[in-house]
Amino acid sequence: MNYSNLFKYWRTVLTVAEMSLRTQFSEGFVIFAIIFQPMIIAILAMFMLKDKGGDYAMFVVVGSGLTGLWSSLLFVSGNSINVERWTGTLESLVGMPTPFEVIVFGKNLANVVQSLLSMVSSYTLAAVLFGYSLTLTQPLLFFITLFISMFAFICFGLTIAPIFIMYRSVQQWENAMEFPVYIICGFLFPIALLPEWTTPISYLLPPYWAATALHGTSTAMMPLNQVLFSWAMMIIFSLVDLVIASQLFKIMLYKARVDATLDVD
């Protein structure tokens, strides 16, 4: 996998992203996962956390938005290659001259961008329906964090997609992977509530660092050194993900071209 291709084929990336957005907005499940599910979780959390005081509304907006981001990553980005197999277009995509990773990157870009809608819908819900006045405590740092988080999520998605298509035994656990990440990454409550042995697992997941920094810059005055540390962790994990994804794409393309077992369940 040659990442310079992402720059060389930037127009392809954008076209794939546009096509993905157009396709996915006609799918009821995707609309549910990125808009309605986070809104329902936000409504629940607002009712449940209303006695906590402080900036809990913004905390809920960011946390429920993150649930939409993760669900979209898991179900949509995770199946971004599988969906081509289901529709019978995988062989054509693998066989054409445009590098396959460029296409998957474009699809993941679209998924992550559209899943930001979950944060927007939760924000609208809190502001309009619940009448909260929502302000970000560190807006500049928040938006930089959001940008880095998106990159980290895209890279994470690049590792999940080839795993899901090559290892059905892993993909079978997909439904069971949604809520544990909400829990372990502290989207809506601190991980200090969890048993101590789960903490190292949290530290190994990029969504945890995204949640820490996004909550810290939206509802509290997180010290700059802690924000920078979270950014660094996300960037390090993104680079590791890219290296792992590179190997996985190599194996997948080998299977496609040499073993001819890509479309075989």
Add this chain to the structure above:
Amino acid sequence: MNTFTKNIYLFWQGTILSYRALFAWLRPVTYMASKILMPLAQMFFFVFLGSYATDGTATDFYVIGNAIQITAVSGIFGVTFSVGGDRDAGTLPYLFGTPANRFMIFFGRAFMHVIDGTIGVIIALTWGVLLMGLDLSRTDLPALGLTIIITTFSTCGLGLLMGCLSLLTANVMFVNNFVYFSLLIFSGANVAISTLPVWMQVVSNVLPLTRGIAASRMLVAGGSLSDVFPLMVSEIGIGLMYGLLGYFLFAWFETQAKQRGTLETV
């Protein structure tokens, strides 16, 4: 064979075959991930969120509410897919071409899911006891068991109605997920119904699960079967209402589809 025996046989065959058709293609690990681990993870998420909200003072409230709500996995998703599966598998024309008793066919689709859902709730409560410290020492366990079965039955009633709607819409996953997640709010699993706005309380009162969850909480707190009896009667009534609504919709759908030739056009 007389008509009654034939109908019982039809009910049983439909029950077993629709359930097997729904899960036969799955490996045990997929079943475990979708029917056991996913609901448990969801339960733990809301229990932790509830504990955080109340500083750990009302954990039982969330454990019981979310454990009972797990029945909706079978009641909503399972039953809907069992009813709607005939269209996806292309067997709907054959089904409507037979002279078989529609009532037996229709309600047979839900039977196994009542058992499946009940088992799911028992597993969830067991985890609640083992990991979340749920105390069942004062609980009338047979009464709680009956409550779980009745609640699962009523949720399956709603599932039958949703299954019929799945014959009319292409967005089955959207509708199912929306109803399933809405139950998390409206059933009182996570928010005390008395704290909801009035219009939400009205909605809560016409949904399955609401009374089942309330009754389960009463039983765990030391209540007796006679205390929850009125709630259970209402829960059965609500389940029957949704099931019958679904049945009439199913019958209407068959008539319309045959008259217009629109059996598989959605």
